[in-house]
Amino acid sequence: xxxxxxxxxxxxxxxxxxxxxxxxxxxxxxxxxxxxxxxxxxxxxxxxxxxxxxxxxxxxxxxxxxxxxxxxxxxxxxxxxxxxxxxxxxxxxxxxxxxxxxxxxxxxxxxxxxxxxxxxxxxxxxxxxxxxxxxxxxxxxxxxxxxxxxxxxxxxxxxxxxxxxxxxxxxxxxxxxxxxxxxxxxxxxxxxxxxxxxxxxxxxxxxxxxxxxxxxxxxxxxxxxxxxxxxxxxxxxxxxxxxxxxxxxxxxxxxxxxxxxxxxxxxxxxxxxxxxxxxxxxxxxxxxxxxxxxxxxxxxxxxxxxxxxxxxxxxxxxxxxxxxxxxxxxxxxxxxxxxxxxxxxxxxxxxxxxxxxxxxxxxxxxxxxxxxxxxxxxxxxxxxxxxxxxxxxxxx
Amino acid sequence: xxxxxxxxxxxxxxxxxxxxxxxxxxxxxxxxxxxxxxxxxxxxxxxxxxxxxxxxxxxxxxxxxxxxxxxxxxxxxxxxxxxxxxxxxxxxxxxxxxxxxxxxxxxxxxxxxxxxxxxxxxxxxxxxxxxxxxxxxxxxxxxxxxxxxxxxxxxxxxxxxxxxxxxxxxxxxxxxxxxxxxxxxxxxxxxxxxxxxxxxxxxxxxxxx
Numbered sequence: 001x002x003x004x005x006x007x008x009x010x011x012x013x014x015x016x017x018x019x020x021x022x023x024x025x026x027x028x029x030x031x032x033x034x035x036x037x038x039x040x041x042x043x044x045x046x047x048x049x050x051x052x053x054x055x056x057x058x059x060x061x062x063x064x065x066x067x068x069x070x071x072x073x074x075x076x077x078x079x080x081x082x083x084x085x086x087x088x089x090x091x092x093x094x095x096x097x098x099x100x101x102x103x104x105x106x107x108x109x110x111x112x113x114x115x116x117x118x119x120x121x122x123x124x125x126x127x128x129x130x131x132x133x134x135x136x137x138x139x140x141x142x143x144x145x146x147x148x149x150x151x152x153x154x155x156x157x158x159x160x161x162x163x164x165x166x167x168x169x170x171x172x173x174x175x176x177x178x179x180x181x182x183x184x185x186x187x188x189x190x191x192x193x194x195x196x197x198x199x200x201x202x203x204x205x206x207x208x209x210x211x212x213x214x215x216x217x218x219x220x221x222x223x224x225x226x227x228x229x230x231x232x233x234x235x236x237x238x239x240x241x242x243x244x245x246x247x248x249x250x251x252x253x254x255x256x257x258x259x260x261x262x263x264x265x266x267x268x269x270x271x272x273x274x275x276x277x278x279x280x281x282x283x284x285x286x287x288x289x290x291x292x293x294x295x296x297x298x299x300x301x302x303x304x305x306x307x308x309x310x311x312x313x314x315x316x317x318x319x320x321x322x323x324x325x326x327x328x329x330x331x332x333x334x335x336x337x338x339x340x341x342x343x344x345x346x347x348x349x350x351x352x353x354x355x356x357x358x359x360x361x362x363x364x365x366x367x368x369x370x371x372x373x374x375x376x377x378x379x380x381x382x383x384x385x386x387x388x389x390x391x392x393x394x395x396x
Numbered sequence: 397x398x399x400x401x402x403x404x405x406x407x408x409x410x411x412x413x414x415x416x417x418x419x420x421x422x423x424x425x426x427x428x429x430x431x432x433x434x435x436x437x438x439x440x441x442x443x444x445x446x447x448x449x450x451x452x453x454x455x456x457x458x459x460x461x462x463x464x465x466x467x468x469x470x471x472x473x474x475x476x477x478x479x480x481x482x483x484x485x486x487x488x489x490x491x492x493x494x495x496x497x498x499x500x501x502x503x504x505x506x507x508x509x510x511x512x513x514x515x516x517x518x519x520x521x522x523x524x525x526x527x528x529x530x531x532x533x534x535x536x537x538x539x540x541x542x543x544x545x546x547x548x549x550x551x552x553x554x555x556x557x558x559x560x561x562x563x564x565x566x567x568x569x570x571x572x573x574x575x576x577x578x579x580x581x582x583x584x585x586x587x588x589x590x591x592x593x594x595x596x597x598x599x600x601x602x603x604x605x
Contacts, residue, residue, distance in 0.1 A: 324467070342479045345469065350481040352425070352447065356462055358470045380459045388465035 015085065016051040016076035016093050016100050023047040023116060026149050033145065039136035043125070046150045047116025048072050048108035051092065052100035054156070060390065061156045062098055063147065064088070064107040065164030065171035068239075068298055069290055071115040074107040075100070090372045097379035103160065103386065110171075111146045112138045112297040120293035121222065132293055133219025140167075140305040144174040148182065158182055161386055165189035165369040166336065167298070170305050173318075173344070177311040180321030185389040187326045187382060189369045190333050192340025193307040193314060199335055202242050203299040206235030210292050219293050232292045233283030240282045245332035245365030249275055314347030325355040326385045328378065330368040356385065413439065415575070415582050415597055416489055416515050420444060424486035427451065427511060429473055430493035434461035441466065449485070451477070474498045477506050485511040492595070494518050495551040501567050504600070508569045514600040520576070522556030522590040541594040557590045560598065573599035 025045045027033045032042030049072045054061060064074050066087070075092035077085050086092070094101040109117035112135065120135040151159065162183050164172045169191020176186050195203070210216055213231030221228055253275040257263070264272065271277040311317035318325075325348055329341035338359050348355040360377050362368040369378060413436045420426060423445050428437050431450030434457075440446040450468035452458050461468040471477065474497055488511035490504075495518060497503045507514045519542055529537040536546035544551065555563075557576065564571045575582040576593030586592060 326462075346479040346481065349449070349479070349484055352484070354467045355449075356467045356469070358458065381462050384459070384463040388463070392465060 014093050014095060015089070018080065019049050019051065019073070019076040019078060019086075021047055021049055021072065021078065021116060024150065024153055026146075026153060033142070033149075035136050035142050036139040037137035041118070041136055041138075044111065044118045044146055045116070045122070046108055046111075046118075046146060048106060048150060049074065049076075049086075051075055051105040052103055054104040054154075058156050059158065059160060060102065061104045061106060061151075061154075061159050062161045062163060062386070063151065063159050063175075064092070064098070064105060065147075065162065065168035065175075066107060066110065067164070067166040067168045068302065069236075069286070069295070070168070071113070072107045072109045072117075073115075074105070087370065090375050091378065091382075097375060097382045098163065098386070099383065102390070106151070106154070108147050108150055110143045110298065112143070112294060112301065114291035114294040117146070119291070120219075120297065121291050130222040132222060133296075135293065135297060137300070138297060139301050140170050140174050141178065141310065143301065144171050144178060147171075148175075148179055151182070158184060160390055161185040161187060163187040163189070163382075164191070166191055166366065167302050169336075170302070170307075173307050174305075174310075176321045176323060176325075177307060177317040180323070183321060183323045185324040185326070185385070186321075187328070187385070188341070188344060189328045189378075190330055190336050190341075190366055192336045193344060194305060194309075195302055196335075196337075196340070199242070200303045202238055202335075203303055206238050207296055207299060209234035209238070210296060213292075216292060219296075221292070227287070228292045229287040232287045232290065232295060233280075235295060236286040236290075237279040237283045240279060242335045243365060243367040245334065245363060247332055247363040248365050251363060253278065314344065315350035318344075318348055318353060319351035322353070324385070324389055325353060326381065327355065327357045328369070328381070329357075329359045330362045330365070330374075331359060332363055333366040333368065335366040356381075409435075411577070411580050411582075412491060412517055412595075412597075415577070416491065416517070417444065419515055419573075419597075419599060420446065420487050420489075422446070425484065426487045426489065427480070427485045428489040428491070429477075429507065430490070430496075431461065431466070431468065432457050434464045434466035434468060436489065436491075437461070437466045438464045473503055477510055480510045482509050483512070486513065487511055488514045490514055491517040492519065495553045495555060498552065500553060500555075501563060504563075505568050508600060508602045512601070513572070514569070514598075516598045516600060517577075517595055518555060518560055518598070519551070519595050520557050520590065520593045521554040522558065523594050524591045525594075527591075539594070557593065557596050560596070564598075564600070568603050569600045570603050571598055572601050573597075575599075 025043045027042035027044040029042050032040040034040045073086040075086040075089045091097040109115045112119045114121045120131045124131045162172050162175045169188040172186050172188050210231035213228040215226050216228040256274045258271045258274050258277045327341045327345050329338040345357045362374050364371045368374045425447045427449045429451045431452050434450050437448040437450050441448050450461050450466050451471050453472050458470050488507045494500050525539045526537040575597040576586045576589035577595040578592050
C-alpha cells in the first residue's frame, strides 16, 4: 500500500498536498450526546481533515468513513518529510477515484478512537484523567451521529456521497438508514449489514488477548511506562489474518523461511516462516499507533452493529432514502464475503432503489480496497458513479 | 476471416431497441439481462421515464453502464438471479442472450419469476441462409446475424422459431406475441417465418397469470 515519495507533496499534481488536521468541539453540556447505551457524553472533540473546495451550493461534499483502525488522514501528507501519505492517498486526490479537484472531501476520526476524536485516551472532564476503560459503551450509530453533527457544523445539508469500506461500510449503511435525506449516494465496500459470528469470534480472541495482558491493568494503564502492547499486538496479528486471503498469503510469503534456507528445529525461535515475521511486524507497528481501550470499544461496536436489529428490515430502512447505492465486494474476502453485499443489494432491489453491484476479482482478500494495484478497478466504477450522481443532481 | 464474417451490429441493434421499446409501457420497471453498455436502458429511462436495472457480466460493459448512470448488477446469468426479489419488474428484456446461457428454460422461468412480462429476442437458426450453408457447404453457419466461427461463438444453443415454441409449451410460461424479424423489420404475420426471419421477438408471460 505504501508508495515511496517521488514528488514532494507540494509539487505532485496528483496529490492533495499538505493537509492539516482540524478539530471542533461539540456537544457541550448541557447538550451532551446521549449514547445508545443510555450514558451521555460531552463535550466531544471531533478531529477531521478536508480536501478540495466546498462549492457555493455546498452540494459537492463527499464524506469518507474509515475502517476499524484507520484515521482521518486519508490523503496527502501532514509534513513534507512524512514518509507515508494518508491511507487512501492513491484513491483520493486530483483526478483520482474520489476527485478532489471536483469534490470537497471530508474524513473524520471515529468516536472512541485514539487519533483525535474523543475516546478513552481523552481526559474525562469530571476527573481530568483519561477515560480509559470507563469510556462509555458506544455503537456505530453513535459514531455516525457525531459525524452528522460535524457535517451540520460545516454547513452541509446533504452530502453528495458517503463512502466507506469494512467498518466504514457499516457506517455508510447507518448513514443511509438514520439520515436518509442527508445523502445523495452511498458507496459500501467490502462490508455488510452485520459482522458474521466468525468475525465476532476473531474479535473476541483479540479482546481476550488484550484482557489477559498483565500490563493491561483493567484498562488503567495511562501514565504507566509499560503499555499493554503484547495483547494488542496479538489482537492485531489475529485480525490481520482475517484481512488477508489464503491466496494473498500464498503469493506474498508461501512457506518461505525468514532467516535461512533450513529449519532450525528450535521452539524458542519466534519467527521461522516469513508470514510469522510479517504478522509480528504488523503487531509491533500497530501498538505504536493504537490504544488498547479503543480497540476493545471499537471491535465491540462492530460486533454489535446489526442494521436490521436497529432499523428493521433493510428493504424498509433503506427505502427511506432515495440515495443511489454502489456496493462492491471482493472475491477472496472471507471476513465480509460477497453474500453479505448481495444481501444489501437484494434488499435495495426489494425497496426499488437505484443500486449498482460489482464483485471485483482480487487475490487480496478483505483489504483489497486498500491495495494500490486494486484501485484502478475501483476508480473505473466509483469515479463515473459520483460524476453521474453529481450531474443528475445539477439537472434537477 | 473474410469481410462477410465481420459483425456490423448497430443498424440491427437500433432496430431491435426500437422494437423492444415499442412493447414497454411508459414508467414501467424494466430489467435488461445482458444489457451490454446500457444503451437501451438509458433510452428507456430518459425517453420512457422507466425505472431500470441492468445485468451484465462483462466488466467494460458494466463500467459503460455506470458511466451512463444506469444501475447495473454484475452477474452471471447462468448462476441465477436469486438476489432479485420475485415480481420486482414489469418487463424483463432478454435480447440475443438466451442462446448463450447453459439452461435456457431455467433462465426463462427465473426471468418470469422476477418480471411480469419478458421480451425475448432470439436468433433463428432455421433461416434459409443457415440451412443452406449447413446443407451445401457442410459447415457450421456464419451469417450477418450469426457472425461467429463455431469455436469462438458465445452461442451454446442453436434454436429455431419452431424450437422456441416447443420450449414455451414445456415451460411455465406462454407466448403472448411472436414477431419474426425479417430484413430490418418486425413482421406481425409473416409468410414462412421460420425460413425467412433471422431473429424473432417473443413476448412471454407466466402461465399462471
